[in-house]
Amino acid sequence: NKLLLRKDDVKNEAINFMKIGLLRSAENLLGLYLSSLSELKNGSDAELLRFSEVECEITETLGDIISKRRQYKRAYELYNKSLNFYQFVNQRKDGLFTSPLVYSGNSKNKVQNKSTTVNSLIPPSIDVVRIKYKLCLCQLKIYPKDLSAVIRELETIPNKMRDIKIHLLLGSLYKACSLKRLAIKSYREALFKCPASTEIVDALVNLGVSNEEI
Numbered sequence: 001n002k003l004l005l006r007k008d009d010v011k012n013e014a015i016n017f018m019k020i021g022l023l024r025s026a027e028n029l030l031g032l033y034l035s036s037l038s039e040l041k042n043g044s045d046a047e048l049l050r051f052s053e054v055e056c057e058i059t060e061t062l063g064d065i066i067s068k069r070r071q072y073k074r075a076y077e078l079y080n081k082s083l084n085f086y087q088f089v090n091q092r093k094d095g096l097f098t099s100p101l102v103y104s105g106n107s108k109n110k111v112q113n114k115s116t117t118v119n120s121l122i123p124p125s126i127d128v129v130r131i132k133y134k135l136c137l138c139q140l141k142i143y144p145k146d147l148s149a150v151i152r153e154l155e156t157i158p159n160k161m162r163d164i165k166i167h168l169l170l171g172s173l174y175k176a177c178s179l180k181r182l183a184i185k186s187y188r189e190a191l192f193k194c195p196a197s198t199e200i201v202d203a204l205v206n207l208g209v210s211n212e213e214i
Helices: 007-019 023-040 045-068 072-092 128-142 147-155 164-176 180-193 198-206
Strands: 099-102 112-114
Touching: 007 023, 007 045, 023 045, 045 072, 045 128, 072 128, 128 147, 128 164, 147 164, 164 180, 164 198, 180 198
Parallel strands: none
Antiparallel strands: 099 112
16 A cells, blocks of 8 residues: 555654654644545455554654643543554454563553564564553653553563663652662663663662662
8 A cells, every 4th residue: 555655654654744843744744644544445464464564653753742732631541542642553464463561451451471473573663662652651741740640551561672761751650659679679770771871870879779789
């Protein structure tokens, strides 16, 4: 499908608009592209999955633009929609795709590892952990006092899948909730990934960890 092949061009143009501050133009471009995808979404299971992959990626980028406009509720909804597209792909893959992560859809369910015999892979441009991180940042903007809900959401990500951003965010949230032991653990994980970071060392020292222990 020619529209699918234009995905990277459309996404890059929207990102360029965003970089120079043309946020409404970027939003309109991606909104129009997503509408066109919805009208043409048909065909074989493999093609439907491909459409959903593209929708997942473009919807995430649209969320980035809306977040930059400080419309955090809309951005949250878009990131959640992006994750739901990803979930749909995994549910419908039927041997066509494999995924290191299956998104739960909400904070009560867990992200799981899953493997299947496959002929095609989820593209690396789709990163569920990255999307979930952005979703949690929006959640903090919308409900700044409900830190425990964000913690529960982040904790659904398996430890081996967490990058330094996730560890740092969890560390700061645990600290704010007076969960000192968990905060120290998260900052230690972050320091392991970035040993030269003086900010992480300072965070550990502020939590009472001695230089010898660090």
